Amino acid sequence: MSHIRRIERLGRRVERAVRRPGTADDELRARVDAMEKELREARVARYTLELLFGGQDGRKQRMPTKGSVDTLVEQVQAATGERDARPYVVAAFRTLVEVELRGVGRIAGGAPNILGKLTVPLLLGPPNDDVLEIGTLFGLFSSALTRQFARAGRRCSLTIVDPLADVQLQPGTANSADPTGTPVSEAVVRTNLELAGVPPERIRLHRGFSGDPDVRRAVSDRPYGTVIVDGDHSAAGVRADLEWVEEIVAPGGVVVVDDYGDRTWPGVQQAADEYLAGDTAFELVGVASTSAFLRRR
DSSP states (O other): OHHHHHHHHHHHHHHHHHHSTTTOOHHHHHHHHHHHHHHHHHHHHHHHHHHHHSOTTSSOOOOOOHHHHHHHHHHHHHHHOOSOOHHHHHHHHHHHHHHHHHSSSOOSSOHHHHHHHHHHHHHTOOSSSEEEEEOOTTSHHHHHHHHHHHHTTOOOEEEEEEOOOSSOOOTTSOOOOOTTOOOOOHHHHHHHHHHTTOOGGGEEEEESOTTOHHHHHHHOSSOEEEEEEOSOOSHHHHHHHHHHHHHHEEEEEEEEEETTTOTTOHHHHHHHHHHHTSSOSEEEEEEETTEEEEEEO
């Protein structure tokens, strides 16, 4: 809200001028009164925006700066070859806001990272519309990604793998209740997908861990065009997921490695870099914010 700060600074300067002997006149006082009114109205507008997008309900704030969006646009263009990715990033932002306001809970992560994950996969042109998400939390990212497929004239089918415990599970963390106060549960995930307009026949929800043999057998029945790796963030867990995903992603398929480069989860980039340095069919096509995007040769 830099315009508010400018008004405040100008107001202080004018007020000091008004108080000087010989400078106070009706016109100057009228200007100060008008500026004070504009400032009060701007503060009300800012507070309203902060209630909607400021993260006061346990979510991270959803008011990206112009600089962060400009940087993300450049990263998306580098990863996809799209000449002008800005309209796609803007559309993804609208999707993010709409899905979170309509649903319950949150999408984990900051706005730039989420926007990158919502934008890059479709621009890379996945070979089919089957999507596998490993780690869903409240199901809101799947809801948003489904909306992005629809923007491209495609109808995706979702397969989701998650333990759906009462809290978000990660090794080495306290695993406390979510800051939004919403429990992590199958009922919440299905409610959010329903609120997003995803029909039940396009959803397969498998409760369990991606390393469970029974879960893998149930899910490995098709080649996936898009896979979101957002489960166990330890180095061992990420490597195990990549080994499995390489077996079930379609040629030309897109794999999103979430939290790549995030200092909170160093094991993610460590595992991905080590895996990509070995004998693999994956190639790194780009990084946007804190997500890496792989394509299967």
